Amino acid sequence: MKRTRCFICIFVLLSVLLLAGCIATGIPAAPVSADTLFESRKTTPAIPGFSRTRTASLSAVGDILIHSKVYDSAKTNDGYDFVPLFEKVKPYLEKSDITIANSESIIGGAGIGLSSYPSFNSPFEVGDALKDSGVDVVSMANNHTLDRGIPAIENAINYWDELGMERTGSYLSAEERDQITLMTVNDISFSFLSYTYGTNGIPTPSGKDYLVNRIDKELIKSDLQQADEQSEVVVLSLHFGDEYQPLPNEYQTGLAEFAAENGADIILGHHPHVLQPPAWIETSDGRKVFVIYSLGNFLSGQNEIPRQIGTIFTIEAEKKIGPDSSEITIKNPSFTNTFVKNRDYSWFEIDLLKNVNPDLNEEVKSHLSTWINDLQFIE
Numbered sequence: 001m002k003r004t005r006c007f008i009c010i011f012v013l014l015s016v017l018l019l020a021g022c023i024a025t026g027i028p029a030a031p032v033s034a035d036t037l038f039e040s041r042k043t044t045p046a047i048p049g050f051s052r053t054r055t056a057s058l059s060a061v062g063d064i065l066i067h068s069k070v071y072d073s074a075k076t077n078d079g080y081d082f083v084p085l086f087e088k089v090k091p092y093l094e095k096s097d098i099t100i101a102n103s104e105s106i107i108g109g110a111g112i113g114l115s116s117y118p119s120f121n122s123p124f125e126v127g128d129a130l131k132d133s134g135v136d137v138v139s140m141a142n143n144h145t146l147d148r149g150i151p152a153i154e155n156a157i158n159y160w161d162e163l164g165m166e167r168t169g170s171y172l173s174a175e176e177r178d179q180i181t182l183m184t185v186n187d188i189s190f191s192f193l194s195y196t197y198g199t200n201g202i203p204t205p206s207g208k209d210y211l212v213n214r215i216d217k218e219l220i221k222s223d224l225q226q227a228d229e230q231s232e233v234v235v236l237s238l239h240f241g242d243e244y245q246p247l248p249n250e251y252q253t254g255l256a257e258f259a260a261e262n263g264a265d266i267i268l269g270h271h272p273h274v275l276q277p278p279a280w281i282e283t284s285d286g287r288k289v290f291v292i293y294s295l296g297n298f299l300s301g302q303n304e305i306p307r308q309i310g311t312i313f314t315i316e317a318e319k320k321i322g323p324d325s326s327e328i329t330i331k332n333p334s335f336t337n338t339f340v341k342n343r344d345y346s347w348f349e350i351d352l353l354k355n356v357n358p359d360l361n362e363e364v365k366s367h368l369s370t371w372i373n374d375l376q377f378i379e
């Protein structure tokens with residue numbers, strides 16, 4: 001989210017100029033009759049029964065999975081700098097009101113020793129670059145959350161908090177786990193939940209289930225209920241599915257339907273490391289829920305073309321405010337496909353796929369459109 005206050009500046013400037021104009025000419029502003037005021041208040045709202053409309057946009061990207069080749073490439077004299085890797089996609093990430101990323105490799109920091117596959121630990125500076133690029137929320141529940149144990153989780157959470165990054169899915173206490181992550185923009189409140197299918201066989205330390213949210217239907221159902229009570233748009237991240245498969249499996253589609261029925265509004269899938277298409281799910285109470293089954297990798301050291309492709313997914317929440325109630329609609333899903341370029345596997349950059357390989361971009365667009373014909377692509 002880029003906080004621009006230009007419109008306020010322009011408003012103040014215009015007010016000053018108008019005031020200055022009145023003083024200079026000495027002509028007072030024309031008197032406004034009570035009738036005129038009454039007429040202007042009587043203006044028919046655009047949507048019958050609703051007087052105002054608000055819109056908020058949400059963007060999401062997939063896995064931020066930092067292999068050693070990637071952090072080695074970002075080494076500086078006194079640490080790491082990942083900011084240049086995001087330079088080309090930053091304008092797309094920061095233009096939405098809220099942007100969420102999947103922090104797949106935990107940022108436990110160099111102090112406890114960095115590590116790569118299969119047990120990841122990434123530099124704090126990955127967090128700095130995400131923050132700088134306009135990311136507002138990170139999803140932390142995934143199969144690598146427990147890779148480096150409690151010290152890495154503590155370091156990562158403390159660093160995210162220091163940065164002012166909202167986070168969901170991994171916590172330092174049971175009390176914290178039970179607090180829903182909330183953000184309000186343009187008068188629309190969002191909540192964020194995150195769960196993983198597993199943690200690569202690493203058990204959660206006894207009595208510390210709050211360290212990572214696991215996919216458990218009863219837990220998800222009760223969290224969704226709480227999130228629904230506290231917010232207008234519930235954003236659910238699910239780390240699930242089969243790696244490298246272009247389509248979701250029955251478990252993914254079934255779980256997404258369950259989550260939609262139980263209150264999720266937008267479902268963000270990740271883990272397969274490749275893109276899986278989105279779909280609309282119509283619930284029994286008439287809501288339209290949007291699910292993207294896998295957002296693929298956004299930044300990783302994986303060096304096979306399908307795993308270098310990612311996407312920036314954007315969707316809008318529209319709120320129609322009436323005298324006694326308001327109504328939320330999820331609409332206008334769009335995608336901007338990306339590609340992680342590397343030079344000799346030692347220099348990395350995220351670029352738009354259309355700049356790297358336009359033909360491949362067209363293929364990816366048609367794959368993403370598998371179940372939605374009128375999907376929009378912003379490039």
Ligand SMILES: [Zn+2]
Nearest residue numbers: 104142143271
């Ligand atoms: Zn994963």
